Structure formats: structure tokens, C-alpha cells
């Protein structure tokens with residue numbers, strides 16, 4: 001990836017961040033991962049990249065401007081890829097202030113620290129520097145069942161959950177730092193991602209682990225909420241294209257372009273479980289699917305127009321839902337230690353407000 005030799009990745013021990021860091025390290029880049037290692041940060045997710053000579057993990061809080069300034073000065077990155085965030089919608093309903101401090105204040109603190117560092121770079125390096133702010137399609141709010149069309153980068157920001165509001169606020173700061181200070185910021189709005197190493201509180205792993213253990217697989221409301229599921233590696237490829245070739249100040253939607261209801265998604269996972277664990281007493285696993293009361297403010301439908309990243313940067317998703325779910329289910333079956341250690345640490349994998357798609 002890219003001509004960039006040195007990259008700083010925030011949130012690199014999380015689900016999407018660890019996929020990004022593993023790829024960059026494997027490609028020989030020098031990577032500094034900045035991560036507070038909250039419940040969602042798992043050094044084990046970095047695999048062999050963790051101890052690679054071209055990788056360093058800095059346990060630090062993006063809200064800590066002095067720490068960010070030190071890490072930037074020491075690592076001298078040519079790009080910052082900012083993924084650190086509180087990311088789970090249900091938790092944002094239970095404890096919204098963590099989302100305000102990390103996602104909003106943390107992003108602003110990181111932008112400020114990065115601007116100071118960037119300004120002092122020699123002119124050619126300053127010119128080439130990039131800051132990628134990784135955001136979500138949830139900032140656009142919800143489409144109704146009957147609404148045609150999809151959100152474009154010009155759609156208004158209408159966040160409905162505290163998580164989405166915090167991400168939308170951070171997007172505004174990212175834009176403002178570009179417009180006011182000239183920092184070469186790019187912003188991505190990715191759709192719901194899934195894949196290996198996702199915390200077992202999100203819909204796909206919740207469904208896999210409940211099916212494996214014969215527990216009810218809870219699905220919110222009528223199960224007809226539609227999401228545009230994106231395999232994590234495809235999401236990371238898109239982020240690479242954006243940071244490498246995107247236009248500073250640009251905003252890019254990233255979605256697979258195929259809407260799936262939560263019920264269909266969960267049934268597809270169950271079908272995979274039937275194939276991969278045929279002697280399970282819980283076959284057919286779809287019998288475990290249980291509708292539970294809806295989550296408050298639950299967005300009905302997301303659909304994303306990703307035309308810009310496809311047209312201008314040539315990105316395409318490479319993994320369709322069928323293949324991606326197969327790979328994901330197999331990974332959770334073959335890597336039990338990863339999620340068992342999370343549970344042993346006292347983590348509750350039941351969704352707090354039931355089961356949605358945050």
C-alpha cells in the first residue's frame with residue numbers, strides 16, 4: 001500500500017484497526033499503533049504484527065494531547081489513520097458520555113496535536129501528509145422502508161443514536177481542521193462491517209456464538225432493519241485507497257452496495273453453522289432466532305451510494321456476503337481462544353439493549 005513508509009494508526013488494536021495494522025506491517029511499513037486498550041482493544045488481534053520489528057504499540061489515550069504530540073514527534077508518520085473510538089451503539093445508549101469524550105474531544109485533541117506536528121514538517125513532507133478520519137454511514141440517519149435512493153456524501157447529517165451523533169460531531173471537527181488550518185484531512189463513511197476479530201457484542205459474532213452454544217439468537221424488532229454489510233478487508237482496502245489517492249478535504253462513502261435485513265443476515269449465519277457444525281444438537285440453527293423488543297432510536301434502513309470511491313479511486317468490494325460470512329463463521333469456530341479470553345476477562349457478550357446492528 002501507498003508510498004507511505006511510516007503510518008500512525010489510532011484504534012489499531014480494535015476490529016477494523018487491527019486488520020489495517022496487520023496489512024501495513026505485512027507490507028513492510030513502519031507502523032505505530034496508538035490504542036488505549038479499552039475493553040475493545042485486543043493486542044492479540046494484531047497477531048504476529050504485534051511483535052514485528054516494524055511495529056510499535058503505544059498504549060495511550062487520544063484525548064491526551066501531550067501524549068499524542070510525543071508519539072507523533074517520535075514516530076514521524078507520513079499519515080495518520082484515525083480509527084480509535086467508542087463504537088457500539090448499545091453502549092452509547094447506556095453510557096453516552098464516553099462517546100462524547102473519546103469520539104468528539106479525542107478526535108479534536110488528535111487533530112490539534114497532528115496540526116502542530118504537520119506544520120513543523122519540511123515543505124515536501126507537509127505537502128504529502130494525510131490524516132484519514134474514519135467515520136460511519138450512521139451519521140446520515142435512517143431511510144424508511146419505502147424510501148428510494150441512498151445516502152450520498154452530500155446528504156445531510158441526521159444522526160439518531162448518541163454513537164452516531166458523536167461520530168457526526170467528530171466529522172465536523174475533522175472538516176473544520178481542514179478548512180481552518182489546512183490539515184490534509186480525508187473522511188470516510190463506512191457501512192456496517194463484519195469479519196474476524198469483531199468484539200462479541202456486535203450482531204454477527206453475537207449470532208455465531210449464540211448458535212454455537214444453543215442460546216436464543218436475539219434479533220431486534222421485526223428483524224427487517226436493512227444494513228449494507230461490508231467485509232472488514234474490503235473496508236480496509238477502501239481506507240488504503242482513500243489515504244493514498246483521495247483528495248484532501250474529500251469525503252468518501254464506502255459500502256458493499258447490497259442491503260440485507262438483519263433477519264436474512266442471521267439466517268445466513270445459521271445456514272453456515274448448519275454446514276460447518278452438522279452434528280450440532282442445535283441444527284437447524286435458524287430455530288434459535290428470536291425476535292426481541294426493538295432498541296430505542298433504531299435506524300430502519302441504511303443505503304449508501306459509494307459511487308465516488310468506486311469511480312475516482314477504483315475501489316470495489318472483493319468479498320460478497322456469502323463468502324465473507326463463511327470466512328467469519330469459520331474464524332470464530334477455529335479461534336475460540338480469542339473470544340474465550342475476552343469472556344474470561346469478565347466481558348458481557350449479551351447486547352445491553354438486545355440485539356441490533358451497531
Ligand SMILES: NC(=O)c1ccc[n+]([C@@H]2O[C@H](COP(=O)([O-])OP(=O)(O)OC[C@H]3O[C@@H](n4cnc5c(N)ncnc54)[C@H](O)[C@@H]3O)[C@@H](O)[C@H]2O)c1
Pocket residue numbers: 010011012013014015016017034035036037038039040041042060061062063082083084085086087088102106134135136137167189190191192193194199358
Ligand atoms: N465496525 C463498523 O461497522 C464500522 C463501520 C464504519 C465505521 N466504523 C468506525 O471505524 C472505527 C473502528 O471501528 P471498530 O469497529 O474497529 O471499533 P472497535 O470498538 O473494535 O475498536 C476501537 C478501538 O479504539 C480504541 N480506543 C477507544 N477509545 C480510545 C481512546 N480514548 N484512545 C485511544 N484508543 C481508544 C479501543 O481500545 C479499540 O481498540 C471507529 O471509528 C468506528 O466509528 C466502524
